[in-house]
Structures are given as C-alpha cells and as structure tokens.
Amino acid sequence: MKYKDKINQLISEGSQAEFLEWLQSQPEMEQVEIMRELKQLTLEFSKKMNFNIREDVPLMEQYDKKMDAYEDGILDLRLADDMMARVNEVMDNHIRKMAKANNGVREHIIYCIVNDEPNAPQMKILAQKMIALEKKENFHEPEKWKGLPEI
Secondary structure (H helix, E strand, C coil), rough: CCHHHHHHHHHHEEEEHHHHHHHHHCCCCHHHHHHHHHHHHHHHHHHCCCHHHHHHCHHHHHHHHHHHHHHHHHHHHHHHHHHHHHHHHHHHHHHHHHHHHHHHHHHHHHHHCCCCCCHHHHHHHHHHHHHHHHHHHCCCCCCCCCCCCCC
C-alpha cells in the first residue's frame, strides 16, 4: 500500500481535519486510491480487534460503490475535457481554413469590384454583407478590405 504509513500517521497523530486537508491536496485519482487504502486499513484494524465492521457499519457495504462512482465521475470529467479540447482543436482548424478561404473570396470580390466586372454590383452587396458580418462577430479588420473602393 502506497499511502499506508501516511494514513496511519495522520490517523494516530493528526486530526480528521488534517487528514481531510492532506487528502484534498492530492490529485483526484490519488484521492480514490487513498480512500481505498483507508478502507483496507480499517478492515485490517477491525479484524485485529475482532470487530466485524462490514456487519456493524452499514455504510461499509456501499463504500466500494461510492468510490467506484467517484472514480467514474473523475474519469468522465477527464474524458469530457479531452473531448472538448479535441472539438476546440477541430473548430480552430476549420476557422483557419475558413479564414484562408475567406481571404481568397475577399480578394476575388475586391478584384471584381475594382475591375468593374459584370458581377460587380452583386459583389458590392456581398462585400457589404461580409463586412457587416465581420463587424457583428468582432473580427472585422479594415486593412483586409483596403483595396476596395468606398461602397
């Protein structure tokens, strides 16, 4: 048992508050391991004292289930964090790709307007809409539209 000595020290020399403070200062998964070791030490001690803690303390029956549920909760949160990080990474990649594509679209729009291409009126409307959307979403950078005449 990895924490046997520390648990015994805190139980014999410290207070419940000191044990809880130390326990909470440990990484979450280590807390689970510590609590399982605490249970094992309690069972060993009760056996030495000829005390059947499993029968006399009703919560001992639920202890393993509660520790498993706590551990599952920690792992679920870690999985959710990992999944969220992956989603953010994928979104960032898509945003970068869209920005590159948007640059090409922007350049084409400016080219059509500046060169008075047949679709220039439609491109002016599209440019106005894109600029409005950029402003609305707080990523408008006027210098990216610098080649565009006043519309």
